Amino acid sequence: MRVFLFIVSFSIYAAFVTFSDNNTVPNRNDRNLHQVELIRDSSTAQDSITFLAPEQKKRTRYKFEINLDDFHRSLFVKQKIIWFNNSSDTLESIAINMFPKAYSDNESHYAIAEENSEMKISRFEIEDIIVNGIPHELIKTKAYNGENSVSTFQLNLLKPAAPNDSMTLTFAYDLKLPENSGRLGKAADESFYSILDWYPEVAVYSDSIWYSTYLHPYAGKFQTFSDFELKIELPDSFNVISSGITLTLDSLNNRKQVLAKAENLKEFNWFVINPNNYRVRNAGTNSIKVRSYLHPAKEYLFTRIDSTVRITAQYLKDFFGVIPFENLSIIDLPKTIRLNISSIKDVVLIRPPLFSPSDVHITEKQIIKAIVEQYMAYSIASNEFESKWIVDGMVEFLTDKICAEILKEEFVTFDLARYYPIYGLNFLMYREIPIVYNLAAIVKTRSSDSYQKYYSDLYNDPVLTKTYFFEDREKYELLSKAKANLILLLIDKNTDSEFFSEQIKSMFNSYSGKFLIEQDYFNYIDPDAKYSSLYSGTEIFDYKIESVQVDSSNYKVRVLRLGDGTQPIAVSLITQTDTLILHHSGENRVIDFDFESKDQAIAATVDLETKNVLDINFANNSYTINEQFESSISLAVRFFFWIQNALMIIGSIG
C-alpha cells in the first residue's frame, strides 16, 4: 500500500514539475522542490480529475510565481500569459483587465460602491510588461460599455496577432494587500487572506469586440475558460485553499512552497488561512473529499456539514449525471472579512451563526447554494457583467428546489439580543428586544426569501436590465436573484416539471465548459417563448374574483385584473360535486364568466393552484359564496393578545 501511495504521489509531483516552468520563485532554493508532501488524498491525482466537457483547444494559459510577504502584507508576482488569437481577425492590440487596480484607486467603481477607507486601499505597482520578449506599454482605455474605468487597459502590439497566433505576455508586479476589504485583503485578526481579482487578465474577444470590463461591486465578470499554474511561496504557518489541486512542498526557514494547478477555469482565486485558528476535519465519500475549516465555537456543525455535502452531491449527481469537483474545501469565513460571495470553484464559503438550529437551515442552505454554484456558475460561462441573472436565478431556483426536497421543514425565526434564534414572528422590535411578537412554529414556504425580496419593491426595472446598471445591491438582489428565481418557479409550475428539469439538464450538459448567451438560455428554459416577456417586462400581476352572483342555477363570476400584467387565466367554479373551468386571455380589466350548475357552488377561483407565483395577492384569487369568519377572528384574537402583552410590557414603564 505504501509503495502504491509513493508511486501515485511521485507521479503527481512529476506531473507538476513537468508542467511548471523552470523559473525559480524569488528567494527560493530549488533543492526544496525535491521533497513533495501531498496534502490532499492521493486519489486526487491529476489524471483522475474529469473536467466537464472542456474546450481543450487554445485556452489561455496563466502561470504565476508568487511570493507572499506576510510581514509587509504584499504579493510579489511574476506572471506569464500564453494567449491564443482564436478569432478570425488580425488583432493589433490586446485588452487587459487590471482588476487589482480597482482596489488601489478611490475612483474605481468598486471602491466608490464599497466606500473604501485608506486602510482598505491596495497598492498595485506593475514593473515590466513584455510581449513576445519585447517591452510594451499599457494604455488606459474605456470599458466596452463606454464607461471610464481605472482598470481597463490595452497593449498595442508591435507585431499584430494573426488568427491562431499565440502571444506570450509577461508581467511583474507588487500587490500590497489591503486590510479586510472583502474580496482582496487580510482579515483583521491576521489569520486569513482573501485573494480574489488579484491578477491582470486578457479580456474576452468576441464579434470583433474586446470586452474590457471593470470590477463591479455586484455584477460579475465576462470571462471564458483558461488554465492556471501557480507556485506560491508563503510563511509556513499558512495553508493555501484554492480551486484545482494544491501540493505543499517541504519548508525552509519558516517558509514553504505550494504548487497549484487548475484547468478549464474562468478565474483563479485563492485563500490563505492559518489552520491553527480553525478546527479542521476531513470527510467525504468515495468520489468526493471534503475538508472543513470551522471556527472552534462552531465545531458542532461538522456532522451536519458533511451530511449536507453528501446528500446534495448525490442529489445533483442524480440530476445532472456528474459531480464537477472531487475535492471540496469548506471555510467558515472570519467575522472580519466582508466577502459577499458564497463560493469559488471547489471552495464553499459559509458564515454559520453561533447558534444554528438544524431546522432553521442557515448553514445547510449556504452549503447547498455553494454546491449548486459549482455547476451553474463555474461550469458554464456567460457575460455576468451584463446578465448575471442567468446564473443567479438558476442558482437560487435549484437551491430552493433542493432545500425543499432534501431538508426537513424550515421554521421562521427572529433573533433575540442578536444571537439567540427564537421560533416565531417578530412584528416590533426595539434595540434587538422584541416587543410585539408571536412564538410559534411557522413553516417557511419554498422560495419565501425570494417572495419577501420581490414584495419589498414591486415597481422596478426588468430582470434583463444590464447588471452593471442596477443602482444598488438591493436592486441587484431583488431582480437578478429573487425575481429571476420566481420566474423559473413560475415556469416550473406551469410546464411539465419533469420536462423542465430535463431542459435544465440538457442546457447544463450542452454548455458546461462553454459560453452561454441569453438566447441559448431561453431556447432551453422557455422553448415556446411563452415566458420570456416576464424577464423583459415590469408588469405586476393581480387577478381578483370581485363577486359571484347567484341566480338559481346560474352563476356570474366577475374577475378584475388589478395589475398591469396579463396572462391567460382559468376561472373555476367549485361546486359540491364538480369543478367547472372557463378560460380567457386575461387581457380585459373586467371579465364576467357565466357558469351553469345544478349543484350548489362553494366558491369561484382564478389560478386555483397559484401557478402564477408573481401574482401579488393569492387571497383575492378566490371568492366563497358564504362569508367565513374563522381565520380572520382567529388571527385577530391572536393579534389582540399580542397587543395586550405589549401594553403590559411597555405601558408599565415608569
Add this chain to the structure above:
Amino acid sequence: MTILKSLKLGIREVYRNFKFVWILWAFNSASALVVAMPIYYLLTKDLNFSLYNDRLVESFDFIWYLQFRHQYQTNIGEFVYIFLAVVGIYSLMRTFFLGGLVAVFNSPKKNHTVDFFYGGVKYWWRFIKIVVISLFFFALSFGINDLLGELIEYGYKNSEELVTEMVLSSIRYLLLLFLIGSVTLISDYSKIYLAIKDEFRIFYGIKESLKFLKNNFTIVFTVFFIVAAMGAAGVTAYNLAGGYIPKTPFYFLIVSFILQQMLIIFRLLIRMLFCSTEVIIFKDLSAEMVKAEITEEKLEF
C-alpha cells in the same frame, strides 16, 4: 418583617382586592381593542370571502403573511403610530390605577371602589411627575446599553473571539434588565413614599425612598425578584400549555382565548402583588419605633 411574611401578606391583600383586577383587565383589553380592530377589519376584508380562510384555519401560511403585509403596508405603517398613542394613554391611566391600588393597600379597611378611584385622583399628578423622571432614567439605561454595545463592538472589531463577544453582549442585556428593574423599584417606592407619607415634594420623596432601599435592600430586592420570577413562571406555563391546544376545530379558539386572557389576568395580579408587597414592606420597615417604658407608680387609695 420577613420575606415570606411580606409575600404572604401581599398575596392576601391581592386576594382581598381581587375585584380591582377586573378594572385593570377591562382597561387593558379596551386599549388593545383600539389597536386590534383596524387589523381585524383588514383581515375580514382579505379573508372572509377567500378560500385562504380554510387554509389559514389549518395552519399559518407564511407567503400569505408576506403578501398581507405588503398589501396593507400603509395601514400597518399607521398601526405603529396608533399603537404608540395607545401606549401613551395606557401609561397615563395605569399611573392613575396605581394610585388607586396604593390607596387601598395602604388602608385595607377602605377598599371600596370609590376609595380606589379617590386614591387614583389624589395621587395621579404626583405619580406622573415620578413617571417623567423615571422615563429619563429608562432612557439613560438604554443609552448605557447602547454605549456598552458600541464598546464591545469596538473592542472585538478585529477579533474572532466570537464566544467572548457573545457572552459580553448577553451580559449587557442582563445589565439592561437590572437597570430597568432598579429604576422601576426606585420609581415604585418613591410613589409609595409620596402616597403613604402624603408628601408633595417629589425629589425629597425620591431621596427618602433611596435611603429606604439602601437600608432594606436585601428584603426589598428579594421580594421584587421572587414576584418577578412568579410572573415569568406563569408566562412559561402558558407557552407550554398553549402549544398543546389544537388549531382546529374552530371552538378550540375559545379555549385558546380563555387561556390567553387567564395569562393577562395573571400578569395583572402579579402587577398588583408587586404593589401590595411594596406597600406592606414600606409600611412595616419605615414605621417609627415607639418605646414602651414601664414605670412603677404607687397608687394610693
